[in-house]
Amino acid sequence: MDAAEQVFSERGFEGASIRDIAERAQVQKANVNFHGGPKEELFERIVARRASVLSEERLTAIKALEGQDWQVRDFVAAYMQPLITRAFGGDPQWLAYARIVAMVSADTRWRALAKVHFDPAASFAVQALCARFPDADPNRVSASLVYAVSAMLALCTSDWRISALSGSEGGPKAQDMIENLLSFCEAGITGSLGAETA
Amino acid sequence: MDAAEQVFSERGFEGASIRDIAERAQVQKANVNFHGGPKEELFERIVARRASVLSEERLTAIKALEGQDWQVRDFVAAYMQPLITRAFGGDPQWLAYARIVAMVSADTRWRALAKVHFDPAASFAVQALCARFPDADPNRVSASLVYAVSAMLALCTSDWRISALSGSEGGPKAQDMIENLLSFCEAGITGSLGAETA
DNA sequence: GTCTATATGTAGATAGAC
DNA sequence: GTCTATCTACATATAGAC
Known part of the structure; x- marks a missing residue:
């Protein structure tokens, strides 16, 4: 619904x-x-409804990178595009869903829900990153992904805050903000994981 | 309370x-x-209680950088240390507060509260960053700060998720995770803002 | 499948004794 | 200042007519 x-x-x-x-x-x-x-069942159904398409797209996009000498930018785009282009691209229903994802991700009460619907694709992504940065501590790798995802969700939940802090009157320019998000995450992952291996 | x-x-x-x-x-x-x-008043009081010390420490730490040829790493540390060292350093009360900050930051219902208690220091930080990256779009600058803050809050709210995704049994090692967070944010800010000016 | 009516619990808030 | 008792409102959920 x-x-x-x-x-x-x-x-x-x-x-x-x-x-x-x-x-x-x-x-x-x-x-x-x-x-x-019941209310809780309704909530879980809503979380599940779009989670399947999200996970499938993420998994296929990351699997498509395998074998290639992919860049971190490609990886970030593969993981984020399925949600961010819909949520921040003008679809209010997906934007609402992104906010729900943010709730579920940040709240231990929904831990079981996150485990079922989001962890499989996330774990796969962490493994792919570990393969790319074999010398990096796995804890750091998974932290990087969590930071990147939290940044993506922040763009969905706190875009008003970004505008308020910028002080400028410049329009949102959604596509540019998405590019910037990808740049931030790419650099963050590379910088925090690559520093030790490079 | x-x-x-x-x-x-x-x-x-x-x-x-x-x-x-x-x-x-x-x-x-x-x-x-x-x-x-009333309940809402109680909540606001709780948000306000630690916000003042937080804002003051952030402001003085960032002001201390002025005049110097500071690095982005110093800036990130100045803004984040006041909260992250307390919240992720073992103080359960500050950890609870960090989770509340995450709620307030992500929810438009608490926009007014965020504006009063967190925006002043954040705006000042954005201005400092703008001065450091004069060619960068202010929207991108404030977005970078929001992403960085969201990553910090993710470490407080979703550390269980980081552990779950890493697969390894390695202990948390709080200090190492904080270092990693700072590295991620430093690289993210530099990478997304510096690319255009460099 | 969709409505009305209602059962049952619990929320926030206060009155007034001590 | 702190307790007991209670008011009023609204929550989820269902029963049962249509």
């Missing part, structure tokens, strides 16, 4: 009420429970 | 109940309202 996705993203899990969701969807409260089940 | 800080950090604003807080503090519910006021 798109309405539930919006309300959860705006108010959080506890802050979102079935009433809010029903109102947004312009249906009766009872129907939300009827179709979506 | 330390108990409120803990419960808010674990359950979020809506998820934390006055009853939970009272139980944690081993007092009666009524006393939480009596001393802390």
Whole structure:
């Protein structure tokens, strides 16, 4: 239910009420429970709904790099493009989903959910990075990925903050911000992992 | 109230109940309202309590760089050390606070709160960075800072995720993780802003 | 499948005794 | 200042008519 996705993203899990969701969807409260089940089940279903396409695209994009002498930039793009181009590219529903992903990623209460829906692709990505930086501490490698993902999610959740701090009136220019995000993450990963091997 | 800080950090604003807080503090519910006021006021007070020391330390540390030919690494350390060394250095109360900061930073509902307590120091930092990278788009500069901060907060909120993805059994080694975080952010900022000016 | 009505629990907040 | 008791509102969830 798109309405539930919006309300959860705006108010959080506890802050979102079935009433809010029903109102947004312009249906009766009872129907939300009827179709979506208990609140927690509804939330999990919403997380799962887009997670599969996300994971598949990430996995195929990273697998496509295998065998090549890929650059970190290619890797970052492979992992991030599936979400960031949709969420920051103008699709409000995917933007709401990205905010939910940020919640799930930052909150230990959703640890099990993250483990099922996001960890497989993330683990695969960490392994690919480890192969590229064989001398780097695996803890540092996974930290790099987590930092990169958190930066991506920050662009989705805190774009207002970026504008507020910049002071300039310059428009958002979504594509340029995405390029900048990729540059930041590429440099961060290379700089923090490559320093020891280079 | 330390108990409120803990419960808010674990359950979020809506998820934390006055009853939970009272139980944690081993007092009666009524006393939480009596001393802390309405729930929202209590939350704001908790955000404000440590924000002042944080902002002051950040400002003085960045001002101390002025005039020197400082490196980006020094800047990142100046901005991050006040929070990360406390939160990730073993103080559970500051760790809880860091999680609250992450909530406030990511949620538009707390925009006003962030504006008052965190934006002044952040704006000053952005200006310092702009002076260091005069040819960089201010939007990119503020984005870099937001990414860096989000990475720092990710280390506080998602350290469990880093461990889970690394696959290795290696201990956390807090100091090493902080060093790695600083390296990541230094490289990310330099790489995304310096590319155009260099 | 969709509505009304309601059951049941718990939230935040306060009144008033001590 | 701190307790007990309670008010009011709203939460999730379901029962049962249509």
